[in-house]
Amino acid sequence: xxxxLLIYLTVGGAAFLFPGVGGKRRALVPALLLAGFxxxxxxxxxxxxxxxxxxxxILWIPELGLNLEFLLDGLSLFMVILVAGIGxxxxxxSRVYMKEYQETGRFYLYLFLFAxxxxxxVLSANLIQLFIFWELTSVLSFLLIGFFHEKAEARRAAFQxxxxxxxxxxxxxxxxxxxxxxxxxxxxxxWLASSAAIRASSFxxxxxxxxxxxAFTKSAQFPFHFWLPTAMKxxxxxxxxxxxxxxxxxxxxxxxxxxxxxxxxxxxxxxxxSVGVLTMLxxxxxxxxxxxxxxxxxxxxxxxxxxxxxxIGINTEQxxxxxxxxxxxxxxxxxxxxxxxxxxxxxxxxxDIDRLGGLARHMPVSFIIALLAALSxxxxxxxxxxxxxxxxxxxxxxxxxxxxxxxxxxxxSNILMVAVSLAFLYKxxxxxxxxxxxxxxxxxxLLLAGPAVLALFSLVLGLFPDLIGNTLINTALPxxxxxxxxxxxxxxxxxxxxxxxxxxxxFFGLLLSWLIIRKTTLLEAWRRMNNAIFYIRFSExxxxxxxxxxxxxxxxxxxxxxxxHRYYILTIVSFTALLMWGKVILGGVEWPxxxxxxxSFFIPVLxxxxxxxxxxxxxxxxxxxAIIDMGVVGYGISLIYMYFSAVDLAIMQILVETLTxxxxxxxxxxxxxxxxxxxxxxxxxDLTVALVFGxxxxxxxxxxxxxxxxxxxxxxxxxxSLTDAxxxxxxxxxxxxxxxxxxxxxxxxxxxxxxxxxxxIGKKTGKI
Numbered sequence: 105x106x107x108x109l110l111i112y113l114t115v116g117g118a119a120f121l122f123p124g125v126g127g128k129r130r131a132l133v134p135a136l137l138l139a140g141f142x143x144x145x146x147x148x149x150x151x152x153x154x155x156x157x158x159x160x161x162i163l164w165i166p167e168l169g170l171n172l173e174f175l176l177d178g179l180s181l182f183m184v185i186l187v188a189g190i191g192x193x194x195x196x197x198s199r200v201y202m203k204e205y206q207e208t209g210r211f212y213l214y215l216f217l218f219a220x221x222x223x224x225x226v227l228s229a230n231l232i233q234l235f236i237f238w239e240l241t242s243v244l245s246f247l248l249i250g251f252f253h254e255k256a257e258a259r260r261a262a263f264q265x266x267x268x269x270x271x272x273x274x275x276x277x278x279x280x281x282x283x284x285x286x287x288x289x290x291x292x293x294x295w296l297a298s299s300a301a302i303r304a305s306s307f308x309x310x311x312x313x314x315x316x317x318x319a320f321t322k323s324a325q326f327p328f329h330f331w332l333p334t335a336m337k338x339x340x341x342x343x344x345x346x347x348x349x350x351x352x353x354x355x356x357x358x359x360x361x362x363x364x365x366x367x368x369x370x371x372x373x374x375x376x377x378s379v380g381v382l383t384m385l386x387x388x389x390x391x392x393x394x395x396x397x398x399x400x401x402x403x404x405x406x407x408x409x410x411x412x413x414x415x416i417g418i419n420t421e422q423x424x425x426x427x428x429x430x431x432x433x434x435x436x437x438x439x440x441x442x443x444x445x446x447x448x449x450x451x452x453x454x455x456d457i458d459r460l461g462g463l464a465r466h467m468p469v470s471f472i473i474a475l476l477a478a479l480s481x482x483x484x485x486x487x488x489x490x491x492x493x494x495x496x497x498x499x500x501x502x503x504x505x506x507x508x509x510x511x512x513x514x515x516x517s518n519i520l521m522v523a524v525s526l527a528f529l530y531k532x533x534x535x536x537x538x539x540x541x542x543x544x545x546x547x548x549x550l551l552l553a554g555p556a557v558l559a560l561f562s563l564v565l566g567l568f569p570d571l572i573g574n575t576l577i578n579t580a581l582p583x584x585x586x587x588x589x590x591x592x593x594x595x596x597x598x599x600x601x602x603x604x605x606x607x608x609x610x611f612f613g614l615l616l617s618w619l620i621i622r623k624t625t626l627l628e629a630w631r632r633m634n635n636a637i638f639y640i641r642f643s644e645x646x647x648x649x650x651x652x653x654x655x656x657x658x659x660x661x662x663x664x665x666x667x668x669h670r671y672y673i674l675t676i677v678s679f680t681a682l683l684m685w686g687k688v689i690l691g692g693v694e695w696p697x698x699x700x701x702x703x704s705f706f707i708p709v710l711x712x713x714x715x716x717x718x719x720x721x722x723x724x725x726x727x728x729x730a731i732i733d734m735g736v737v738g739y740g741i742s743l744i745y746m747y748f749s750a751v752d753l754a755i756m757q758i759l760v761e762t763l764t765x766x767x768x769x770x771x772x773x774x775x776x777x778x779x780x781x782x783x784x785x786x787x788x789x790d791l792t793v794a795l796v797f798g799x800x801x802x803x804x805x806x807x808x809x810x811x812x813x814x815x816x817x818x819x820x821x822x823x824x825s826l827t828d829a830x831x832x833x834x835x836x837x838x839x840x841x842x843x844x845x846x847x848x849x850x851x852x853x854x855x856x857x858x859x860x861x862x863x864x865i866g867k868k869t870g871k872i
Contacts, residue, residue: 108144109227112137112220130209131202134216135195141188141223145181152181153579159229159293173291175229178580182428183226183357185576190349190439191219193554197443198341200548201450205339211251215345218244222350226357231280231290235273238322238354242269245351249338258337264646265331268321272328276318276358283311292361299365312366315358316375323355323409326383330642333402340446343398344554348438352409353431359416360427360584367419380414381513383407388520392527392620393631397445397455400528401438404481407521408434411496414510418499424585426495428577429593433492436562437480440555444474447551448532451544457528462537466544469552471533476559480566482525483518484610488566491593493518493609497602515609522613527620535621569593674793681797688803706747714740725780727772735765752835 115137152158162172176184195215202208221244225237243266250262284290286305287298295302302308319325324332332352336343346352359376366372387406394400408430415427447470448463449455464471476487483493500510546552565572573593581591620627714737721733738761745754782790821834821842831837839847 108141109220109224112141112223130212131195131199134212134219135192135199138188138192138195138219142185142192145176145184145188148176148181149575149579152176152178153575156582161229170232170290171230172233173229174227175292176227177583178576179357179360179583180226182431182576182580183353184223186349186353186432186435187219187222187226190435190558191345193557194341194345194439194443196550197344197446197554198339200550201341201446202339211248211339214244214247214251215341218248218346218350222354225354229292231284231292231295232277234358235277235280238276238318238358239270239273241351241354242266242273242322245269245335245342245346248342248346249335251339251342252337255337260647261331261334261337264643265335267650268328268331268646272318272321275314275321279311279314279318282307282314295362295365302365303369308366308369309371312371313375315362315366316379319355319358320379320413321355322358323352323413324383324406325355325379325409325413326386327642329383329386329406330646332406333399334643336396336398336402340398340442340449343401344439344442344446347402347405348442349435352405353412353435356409356412356416356427356431359413360424363416363419363424363584364586367416373417373419376417377414377510378417380410380412380417381510383410384414384517385513386410388517388524390634391524392520393627393634395456395458397448397457397460397528397532398442400457400524401441401445404521404524405434405438407517408438411514411517414514415496415499418510419585420499421581421585422495423499425577425581425591426492426499428580428584429488429495429572430492432572432576433480433489433562436558437477437487437489440473440477440558440562441481443551443555444470444477447548447555448544450551451546452540453542457531459538460532461535462533463544464533465537467533467546469546469556473552473555473559474529474533476563477555478525478529480559480562482522482613483606484522486563486566488562488569488572490606491566491569494602494606497605501601501605511605515605518609519612519616522609523616523620526614526617530617530621674790677797678793681793681800684800684804685796688800707744710740710743725778727775727778728769731765731768731772735761738764752833 115133148158157175157177159176160174164171195212198212198215202211205211218241221237221240225234225241228234228237246262246266249265250258252258253262280290283295283302283305286302286307287294289295302311321328332347335347338346363372384407387403387408387410391400391403391407394403412427412431412434415423415430445455448460448467451467452460452463454460479485480487480489483489496514497511500514570593573591577593578590717733717736717740721730721737724730724733738757742754742757742761745751745757818834821838825831825834825837829837829841831841
């Protein structure tokens with residue numbers, strides 16, 4: 105699997121770097137690569153059906169449990185076939201759609217990398233690795249949504265999607281780390297083996313909530329749903345790929361992948377089901393009142409994502425099979441409709457549904473394709489979408505406990521979806537003809553090729569559902585729900601509760617669509633009511649919150665980042681001292697035993713000389729006297745080193761102290777006369793901070809001296825200095841070998857400081 109990803113990146117990257125490849129041809133290389141991926145993984149279907157999974161592990165940092173892991177099982181195979189198959193068609197569509205725009209090479213590169221990132225995401229078996237690909241899809245979607253960066257709306261939509269999905273990704277990472285501490289690994293097989301321990305842990309609920317935030321933001325669940333309609337500022341190929349078949353499905357995929365680990369609990373069932381059903385209703389309700397055809401499709405996408413999340417929350421065998429078939433159905437018809445929306449905009453110059461109509465006579469093939477896709481979205485026979493709706497109803501009917509409210513809300517949502525689908529189709533293709541600046545046509549067969557293939561597949565699979573049921577669905581179902589049996593898909597389920605629910609849905613959906621089409625005043629009243637009810641739009645509220653946060657950050661910066669370095673140092677020292685004293689006083693730390701012991705007359709004499717020198721240096725008004733007093737302290741410390749036989753430290757201290765005194769004396773010659781620039785209050789403050797910090801460091805030193813260490817670290821260096829570093833001077837070996845990077849860092853600091861001094865002197869003299 106990793107070889108396939110490497111080939112994809114290598115061949116595709118070479119195509120983009122090769123200067124002779126033009127913008128149009130750059131669309132063909134990713135299309136061919138993704139088509140090859142589609143066939144490669146499709147031919148793996150018999151192997152996965154027989155063996156169950158193909159797991160690859162590449163060691164990276166095994167000590168930290170970080171390895172590159174790839175897993176091809178029924179679920180990931182299902183997803184990668186969608187990603188590759190629809191991706192190839194979208195690239196072919198893009199070749200014609202994007203030909204009038206500038207910098208299409210950049211667009212194809214972003215879309216190419218996104219397809220690779222999504223493939224890596226669904227094949228990842230290490231959750232940290234999955235998170236990396238997850239964030240790559242967020243960043244690349246930001247670049248794709250903001251492709252028309254000269255437009256403020258596109259930039260705002262791109263940033264909004266990045267903020268929301270990026271925030272969710274960080275929450276997801278926190279949840280992965282939290283739950284990963286239970287099995288001690290981030291490998292998916294390890295999580296599956298420890299599923300019972302994870303669900304029984306006290307970390308389960310907070311970890312689950314954090315992961316759900318990541319999944320909900322990615323899959324545009326309420327209340328994070330608003331970024332998806334805003335993202336329709338992106339080019340149509342982006343909407344057809346990211347917002348129907350790939351990116352927005354990543355949240356569902358994560359939940360499906362972790363359902364065997366985290367599912368089966370009341371928290372999983374009620375939280376996910378509640379969010380899913382609410383999102384489902386919000387999407388279908390708001391879709392009716394939209395005018396922009398891409399906005400209509402965006403809100404119906406929200407409805408579909410809500411259904412998928414609801415089915416994952418139900419977490420039964422029936423709901424899992426319904427989720428898989430609906431995932432396939434939704435990707436097929438939504439990619440088709442988004443590509444048709446882009447073509448309609450190209451041919452008519454508008455996406456306003458109230459300014460469209462009568463396109464069936466100008467674009468008959470487009471009408472047939474849109475008809476098949478709209479029937480599938482409405483869940484009407486003979487399309488595959490009808491079978492998906494039937495399975496969803498069946499899953500809700502067989503759910504114990506909360507089946508009735510879910511059924512009522514589900515039927516209501518589907519009624520709205522039938523009405524939206526039929527009204528969408530009628531107003532664009534069958535309604536009163538409109539006047540267009542240029543007569544619409546169907547030139548550019550690649551604009552129709554992708555939608556036609558997807559619509560035809562939906563029709564064929566609707567008539568012969570076993571083609572997908574006996575292959576993809578039956579292979580993926582055991583991954584989501586252990587012990588699941590084979591699914592028997594058929595378009596006719598007999599006369600039962602599900603059949604009457606479908607009849608009810610179709611009847612009221614047709615009635616509502618007729619009212620919307622014939623009674624324009626009803627739709628206008630609906631829109632006015634929505635504007636009154638939802639006068640606070642989530643998107644605007646989010647933008648306002650971001651603006652206020654930026655303003656708050658600006659005010660905070662003026663207070664905290666004021667530019668006075670002495671206050672920065674004062675804050676750091678004060679906070680550190682108070683934190684350490686708090687630990688000593690409130691942390692239950694036993695105070696060290698202090699015994700005054702005079703081993704030699706030499707040490708008290710040195711201390712008696714150094715203490716007055718320190719005090720005098722703080723009180724004198726003579727800079728020269730202060731420097732001499734500080735020199736006395738430095739040389740006194742070097743003598744203490746000598747007393748304890750640390751000759752090398754003593755020599756270093758003497759050299760440093762001598763250089764410091766000389767440099768200070770040279771600098772003092774250029775300074776103005778001494779003056780007291782600080783107030784008494786400032787000096788008292790500085791004295792207080794110095795005493796507090798000095799006293800706490802003294803306590804730390806006392807604690808360190810009396811620390812009960814079973815084996816001193818010095819023994820390690822003494823034992824290994826000669827054998828490992830071939831040096832008898834332990835201190836030198838530590839500096840040069842054991843602490844080589846530390847010494848290198850200090851050297852770099854000194855060189856940098858010397859260069860800075862050289863520049864300053866050069867600017868003064870004019871010689872650099």
